[in-house]
Amino acid sequence: MNVLHFVSAFFGDGAHWHGYDGIPARLLEHLRYSVTAFAIAAAVGLPAGLLTGHTGRGGNVLAFLATAARALPSFGLLVLMFILFGFGLVPVMIPLVVLAVPPILVTTYEAVRSVDPSPVDAARGMGMSESRVLLQVELPVALPVVLGGLRSAAVQIVSTATIAAYVSLGGLGRYIIDGLYQHDYEKVVGGATLVAALALATLALFWAAGRLAVSPGVRRGG
């Protein structure tokens, strides 16, 4: 028995494509957790990173918070939150958001801060408001790096969202945890394959977003 055999057996079994434990349902659950966590993390990390990068202030505080957040083990945090909040989505969202905010925040901060100062000076000198300077001059140039931060956060969320299954929620983690418990390695490998595929799809999505959103005038460098 090799891994490929497990994979083909898992996906070849018609029973895995229907019902509440079917692949489409689990995939949707997993996507729902991931997208929600990503949206919250981006809503926190992007504005904070853009503002600190633009003003150049708060970099030290940021670095400290990011390091601290990275030191927290997601699984431990999940258990702790589960004890605090009980069943539900909240104990799952917190570790995922804590995991995803630092890469978004730190890369956004660094990306904005490292934008060539002369166009920024020119923009101010031409009478652009600070918000325009940030959104119309700094962000478009910083965008490839900012997207890189968002991408690594998204991939980490997609792979880590499997832990939702530990606290009785769904998602692709279900296959892995149930499979391990039931000694059904076909299921374990199938679930892991799906998670990996989803992570790759996420990468592809961000690559496409970069092609669309980043100006050709900026893209040639990165």
Added chain:
Amino acid sequence: MITFGSRAGGSCQTRRAFGVLIRIDAVTKRYPDGTVAVDRLSLDIPDGAITVLVGPSGCGKTTTLRMINRMVEPSEGRILIDGVDSRQQPVNTLRRSMGYVIQNAGLFQHRTIVDNIATVPRLLGWNKGKARDRARELMERVGLDASLAERYPYQLSGGQQQRVGVARALAADPPVLLMDEPFSAVDPVVRKGLQDELLRIQDELGKTIVFVTHDIDEAVKLGTMVAVLRTGGRLAQYAPPAELLSDPADAFVEDFLGADRGIRRLSFFSSAGLDLLTGPVVPAGATAEEIAARDTGGSPRLLVTDPEGRPLGWAEPDALAAGPVDAARLLSYGRPFVAGRDSLRAALDCAVLSPTGWAVAVDDTGRVTGVVSQQAIGDAIRTAHAAGAKTEGATGAEPDGTAEPGTDGTAAKAAR
């Protein structure tokens, strides 16, 4: 004569079309750490002219420029734009009324050339089509090919980028242009092109331009008025360039102008007054009698011209009389100057470069109008200096800042 204090408020409207006056009134910039960048500087910047701020690094020239559009806020003193304190309008309104050009252009790399230029019109609320039409018009004005419109900044050379920077600053037709060492980062050949282009554009548009540079040659070339600042942000001298070169206020200014200020000053004297001799000029194929009849005016050689009157080279009279001289055996005439249009400096340069010590004067079509010796150019220089000293004596009696910018500067600039 520009007299700032007595000008009636009502004339502002007519003035605005040409630019505005900027009065820097006892301005000091002190940083929190105690460093004084600009020290009680007062400067009246005339409208419709190029005023150059020049000085060594640390003299506060850039700080002064940046205080005009409030990129830096003065610690003390005030800046009046057309008689109104610059702090009386919202800072971004003020900045949109002044074109801003910086070193390396500072273009937006994510925007196409045409969109870069359209920046300020868009900020002012013009619609996209109108702003882009205006941008294309400006590309032409600054000498950029229309095919570059949809390119991105990285696809342009440094000189082209700087032209875009100038076009972007001109886009909303602001009365004032602030230029902070705009041509410092390009090579000398491109720089000269950009400088000539700026003078040409200024001839057409008559903006009030404040130009910062550390290059005294650039200051003398471009400035109608030149303010020399010394380290610590104090004004050393404020004068038209010709006056700066003839009468440096002190040892600092003299040192800053460099050793050859006497030669450079000749740029401000026209070659129109030179006494050109036509005696030593003969067409190729002149007969021995014709040559013998020539009054060479002391020239040891004769300048041979082609049938159209264009110079070919110098030859000994005896050699010529013996028959046509092979072009290869003629002595080079060096580089001619255009009589009347070029300055005495150009004429002297031609004489110095010429192996015979005589300069060849031509008209606009390249036909010889006469020749002149180093000796005669030297006499003309002395006469011009004597005349210059007289007018300088007259303007020197006036208080600072009310001196008419370029009484001889403007006239001579046309002659350069």
